[in-house]
Amino acid sequence: MDTSKVKCIIEANLDHLKKKFGLQNWDIDITYGNCDGDPALSMCDVDYKIIEITIDLVHIDDEAEVLHALRHELVHGLIASFHTYRESVKCFLTDKEINSTNVNYRRAEEEVVCAFVRILERKNEN
Ligand SMILES: [Zn+2]
Numbered sequence: 001m002d003t004s005k006v007k008c009i010i011e012a013n014l015d016h017l018k019k020k021f022g023l024q025n026w027d028i029d030i031t032y033g034n035c036d037g038d039p040a041l042s043m044c045d046v047d048y049k050i051i052e053i054t055i056d057l058v059h060i061d062d063e064a065e066v067l068h069a070l071r072h073e074l075v076h077g078l079i080a081s082f083h084t085y086r087e088s089v090k091c092f093l094t095d096k097e098i099n100s101t102n103v104n105y106r107r108a109e110e111e112v113v114c115a116f117v118r119i120l121e122r123k124n125e126n
Pocket of ligand 1: 072076110113
């Protein structure tokens, strides 16, 4: 999808989504580039309230996909405190334990993020 169209979609929706997610005081930085096959990825800094989102234009075809990717990465921001906690307890674990928990943590994080996004994107349901 064309970068200028994606930028327009983001510009038209980001403030509303930040408010909806309670992230009004966060800086959301959007860049464009390769996301290793995913439509988007993000890095969150809870201490500085920054979410850096990268969007891969090759894997985004329309407005719905832009908004889906944006919601997905903002939910990652909402639960980034769990990542901060995980990082703080790493010093008590062996490398093998860290590797094992990383795999399970990433899977659990994606499952939770996807569940929240599904709930957010449901329309006309109770
Ligand atoms: Zn994700």
